Amino acid sequence: MKFLTLLKDKRFRYGTMSTVMMIVAIVIFMLVNLVADEFNQSWDLTAEQLYTLTPQSERFLETLEMDITLTYVTRTGGETHRVVQLLAQYDAASPRITVEQRDPTINPAFVLRFATDIEGGIPDGSIIVQSPYDFRVVFNPRDMGTWQRHPQTGQPVRVTYEEESSITQAIHSLTLGEPSIIYHVTGSGEIPLPPALVSYLESENFIIRTVDAILHDIPETADGIFITMPNRDWGTVKADRILDYLDNREGRAFVTLGITAERFPQLDRVLQAYGLRLGDYIVIERDTDRTFMRALLGEPTAMMPTWALHEEITLPLVLQGFNSLLFARPTGIETLDMRRDNTNIETLFTTTRDSDALLVASDMDDPDFIDGPFDLAVAVTQTFMAATTRTTRMVVVADWLFMHEDINTLIGGGNWAFISTSLNWLQEQPSGIWVPVRRPAGAAPVMLSDAQVVTMTGVVMGVLPIGLFVAGIFVWFRRRHS
Numbered sequence: 492m493k494f495l496t497l498l499k500d501k502r503f504r505y506g507t508m509s510t511v512m513m514i515v516a517i518v519i520f521m522l523v524n525l526v527a528d529e530f531n532q533s534w535d536l537t538a539e540q541l542y543t544l545t546p547q548s549e550r551f552l553e554t555l556e557m558d559i560t561l562t563y564v565t566r567t568g569g570e571t572h573r574v575v576q577l578l579a580q581y582d583a584a585s586p587r588i589t590v591e592q593r594d595p596t597i598n599p600a601f602v603l604r605f606a607t608d609i610e611g612g613i614p615d616g617s618i619i620v621q622s623p624y625d626f627r628v629v630f631n632p633r634d635m636g637t638w639q640r641h642p643q644t645g646q647p648v649r650v651t652y653e654e655e656s657s658i659t660q661a662i663h664s665l666t667l668g669e670p671s672i673i674y675h676v677t678g679s680g681e682i683p684l685p686p687a688l689v690s691y692l693e694s695e696n697f698i699i700r701t702v703d704a705i706l707h708d709i710p711e712t713a714d715g716i717f718i719t720m721p722n723r724d725w726g727t728v729k730a731d732r733i734l735d736y737l738d739n740r741e742g743r744a745f746v747t748l749g750i751t752a753e754r755f756p757q758l759d760r761v762l763q764a765y766g767l768r769l770g771d772y773i774v775i776e777r778d779t780d781r782t783f784m785r786a787l788l789g790e791p792t793a794m795m796p797t798w799a800l801h802e803e804i805t806l807p808l809v810l811q812g813f814n815s816l817l818f819a820r821p822t823g824i825e826t827l828d829m830r831r832d833n834t835n836i837e838t839l840f841t842t843t844r845d846s847d848a849l850l851v852a853s854d855m856d857d858p859d860f861i862d863g864p865f866d867l868a869v870a871v872t873q874t875f876m877a878a879t880t881r882t883t884r885m886v887v888v889a890d891w892l893f894m895h896e897d898i899n900t901l902i903g904g905g906n907w908a909f910i911s912t913s914l915n916w917l918q919e920q921p922s923g924i925w926v927p928v929r930r931p932a933g934a935a936p937v938m939l940s941d942a943q944v945v946t947m948t949g950v951v952m953g954v955l956p957i958g959l960f961v962a963g964i965f966v967w968f969r970r971r972h973s
Contacts, residue, residue: 542576544584547811548659552585557666561658562619563592564602571616577654578618618654620661627661629654657694664696671714671918672698673745678705678729680722685896688907695911704729709736715743715917720891724755733761741881743917745910747888750822750851765871766830767887770823772848774865774889781815781843792820795902796840796867803916804870804886805839808908816840816909817902821890823848823865831873839868839886870916886913 544552561578563570570592582590595602595615605619605626606612613619618629664670673692675684689699699717702710704725709716709732716736725733736742748758750773762768776782776794795815798805818840826836846863871885892898899906915921 542573542580544577544580544655548581548655549584551659551663552581552588555585555587555662555666557622558587558589559662559665560589560591560619560621562621563590564595564613564617564619565592565615566596567594569615573652574616574618574654577658581658618658620658620665622665625665627665629657629661660694664694667696667920670696670698671914671920672700672712673715673717673914674700674702674710674713675717675719676704676709676733677701678703679725682719682721682891684717684719685894687896688894688899688910691907692911692914695914697914704732708732709740709742715745715914718744718746718748719894720748721755721758725757725761727757730757730761734764737761737883737885738764738875739881742883744885745888745913745917746885747891747894749820749889749891752851762887763827764831765873765883765885766827766834766836767869767871768825768827769889770825770848770865771852772822772850772861774821774823774842774846774848774863774867776842777845777847778843792818794818794821794842794846796821797843797864799838799841801837801839801870801916804909804912807912808905811908813903813905813908815902816893816905817898818867818890819892819895819898821865821867821893824867824869824887824889826866826869833874833876835872837870837872838866839870841866870913884917886917 561581563574563578565571578590581588593601595613602613605621605628613628614630620627620629670693675681684699692699700710702713702716705728713736716733718733733744737744746762748769750769750771754771759768773792774794775792781795781797782793794817796818798809798815800806842864844864846865847860848863848865850859850861867890868886868888871883871887873883873885875881875883893906894910
């Protein structure tokens with residue numbers, strides 16, 4: 492009787508039900524954990540997909556035909572979660588990829604094997620990318636990104652992640668074989684190559700060296716030369732050496748110049764040999780759709796040039812998702828009627844028909860303008876028909892500022908990608924691979940349209956308060972009559 496009475500008691504029934512439900516919940520929780528541990532499935536819910544490989548990397552890894560080992564060099568317990576997750580993505584993306592982790596304190600001999608030519612050794616947290624024939628070291632992930640100081644706290648804040656782009660480019664360079672050696676020509680006060688650009692090109696399988704062409708010939712080891720804007724004319728000897736390299740050795744040259752206060756006759760002589768001449772004017776784009784952040788750049792001539800389709804130079808950029816390049820202070824490139832036979836000049840970038848140009852020699856009180864469009868970058872191929880056929884290739888850009896690191900960053904990396912595809916065309920190699928950098932949440936400002944502002948204000952100031960008020964009245968009414 493007491494037992495039956497106990498069963499009829501509401502508190503006993505509710506207590507028993509609560510206990511059973513708790514036991515069921517614990518069992519379900521244990522089963523979910525067992526299943527999750529078995530399948531080890533995770534999802535990347537970050538807005539920028541920071542833990543997921545980009546489509547560019549995935550497409551490249553699908554075509555990988557060489558075994559690659561990625562070794563994460565870090566002390567046990569000191570792993571970075573993001574790097575571990577990223578390496579797992581590489582492991583899953585291709586059967587050719589093997590991922591391993593080595594503790595430098597436990598395996599010092601392994602690490603020293605790769606640190607012979609690296610000053611200071613391999614930092615903890617680095618990644619060794621190894622093929623059967625060579626290797627690359629991707630240094631500490633803390634260095635693979637852009638950092639800025641917080642304007643209020645002064646603490647460093649990370650604004651880009653570049654681990655994936657560095658690893659994928661390292662794998663790509665290992666699959667290309669021997670790197671090409673490109674000499675930066677100096678001796679006349681040339682604009683130096685930005686160190687970050689040199690690092691980028693090295694990741695694209697180029698070795699960058701320098702040669703003073705006033706004192707030395709272009710080395711026999713040169714696969715190409717990089718000519719930047721000088722602050723004085725070259726001199727006869729230097730111009731002759733460059734012409735000798737281009738004419739007689741199937742030379743390859745990437746040339747980036749700009750407007751000067753006076754003509755450089757010896758430099759002009761080299762360009763004229765290939766049917767080119769730099770303009771005596773500063774190009775100004777009047778089409779507002781092709782201008783870009785002029786106030787930020789401080790350059791009233793800043794513009795995004797218009798593409799001209801070139802299968803091996805500009806088309807790869809379009810396929811990689813670039814919209815344009817960014818030029819800061821360009822002049823024009825004029826094509827001469829008098830030039831050698833078998834010289835082919837192809838336009839790469841140009842201005843619109845709305846553009847014009849200010850003649851440098853004009854009176855500022857009464858300036859002279861000429862109408863566009865203007866060629867801003869061209870590709871030149873010149874074939875010499877002799878006992879053996881020789882072909883010279885050049886890419887000439889009429890704005891040296893376009894290779895500046897800040898300008899390249901503003902356009903999302905397109906300027907340097909153009910340099911890479913141009914150098915590959917010069918070497919008759921396939922285009923390189925570009926992987927976009929990632930930005931953590933909050934690194935970029937949130938931009939809201941007027942409609943979005945009105946909608947959010949209406950929700951916060953109207954819908955939510957009214958909804959809470961109505962819900963409160965409903966709860967009060969139910970309780971009042973229950």
